[in-house]
Amino acid sequence: MQGADADVVRAALDSGEPLPGTGGFAGDLGDTLVRDVLGRYPLFVEGDAPSPGPLAEADWSHDPTDLEAPERFSAGHVRDADGTRSVWSLPDLSPYENRETAVAAVREAVEGRIDDVDSEGLAIAFSGGVDSALLAARLDAPLYVAGFPESHDVEAARAAADALDRDLTVVELTHDALERAVPELVAATGRTNAMAIQIALPLYLTAERVAADGFDRLAVGQGADELFGGYAKVAKAPDDPRVQADTIRGAQREVVATLPDQLERDVLALRAAGVEPVAPLLHDDVVRSALRLDDAMLVDGETRKWALRQAALGSLPETIAMRDKKAAQYGSLAARELDRLARQAGYKRRMDDHVTQYVESLAPEPPSFRRRDAR
Structure with missing residues (x-):
């Protein structure tokens, strides 16, 4: 578990408290994968891992490069024997009086x-x-x-x-x-x-x-x-x-x-x-x-x-x-100088999203991330 003591996270899970006094957390409680409401620590799961149910240690990581087909695990969610679901959302608090x-x-x-x-x-x-x-x-x-x-x-x-x-x-x-x-x-x-x-x-x-x-x-x-x-x-x-x-x-x-x-x-x-x-x-x-x-x-x-x-x-x-x-x-x-480099490399501003095209040309291979959160 990164970011907080596991007992604090378990207490937050039991109470439903989204802001339990931590700087965020993400990881495994033994049979439950969790990520805090603001996603302050990264968490990923293997895209072809069986669901629902607990994940094997090899099927999740804080580093997406550890996985073959990483999917982002959503903030405020848990995954356990019952599947993946949202358990925390930001509270709607009344404003200060003055x-x-x-x-x-x-x-x-x-x-x-x-x-x-x-x-x-x-x-x-x-x-x-x-x-x-x-x-x-x-x-x-x-x-x-x-x-x-x-x-x-x-x-x-x-x-x-x-x-x-x-x-x-x-x-x-x-x-x-x-x-x-x-x-x-x-x-x-x-x-x-x-x-x-x-x-x-x-x-x-x-x-x-x-x-x-x-x-x-x-x-x-x-x-x-x-x-x-x-x-x-x-x-x-x-x-x-x-x-x-x-x-x-x-x-x-x-x-x-x-x-x-x-x-x-x-x-x-x-x-x-x-x-x-x-x-x-x-x-x-x-x-x-x-x-x-x-x-x-x-x-x-x-x-x-x-x-x-x-x-x-x-x-x-x-x-x-x-x-x-x-x-x-x-x-x-x-930003200005990356744009300049893109244009110098032939990616002109009239092209659709020319700086992104330039970035992709510099990458040795396509990134492995999937463009959606894991559910």
Whole structure:
């Protein structure tokens, strides 16, 4: 069992509690395969394994490359003698009564879970935004940022590191590094989609450097944008066609539901690079606090992640807590430069999904993942 003590998982299974105070879990309880409600740990089953019934040890794995025909095991599901079924879903929690209470609860959850992290063997993926800066302010671990020279993330990370009086290691991205890393990421994650690879590239190359420098764990700020209203499409709900919800809070729930797919990609990429991810902002306590935020606590006017930013003022200077940042694939320029490489290789923008076609051309063989969750 990865991520939590088996007894805690059994208790959550008995009670039906989806957020039992862990950072996620996945694995075998002896006769029951389980994966937590947010899919914070990857889990796969052999596609031709007999069903229903318990699986043999050789028919499931946390690493899809261990299996002949891996299928993703769905978040919030169990598999036992009765078959595979959903047992956990995110709770529908009532909003906080007022902003002061909300900020205090978010601060307690975020600071508490970060402070619980053991710094031994730890480095921090640092982009200069509020999420990673909270980690940097409260953990004694070195900071790393990846990006092309003069990229937004490198400049923002340098400014934030200076403000926090911290040293920073810059992992300078190059075209050669991207071309080498793409097939490695395809093999590790089973993804060839351009966006998935663009997102994973700076994280993977940061993790490689971290591992080479002797660290085996990497603290990341994953989950904050989804939980606290960091996306433009959430802030613009219900007027943004990318979400179906008619409220900001409803749009938050929509993007939180995408976490299992995203986290699978990120965890597999980081493990392939030689480090284990540490994501304190995805702990159940933080998730529970975020799910109690109403529209105005998530987005206040032009300010996204309002409650998290207010909570962060206890640890960070205002210039960092309130700073906007770009998504990693854009802030690092990984997306722009992968597009450039695709066009240089003859995959022009007029072609359908030209960057994905380029990624597929670099992969030595098609990924073995099936494009659906196991049921």
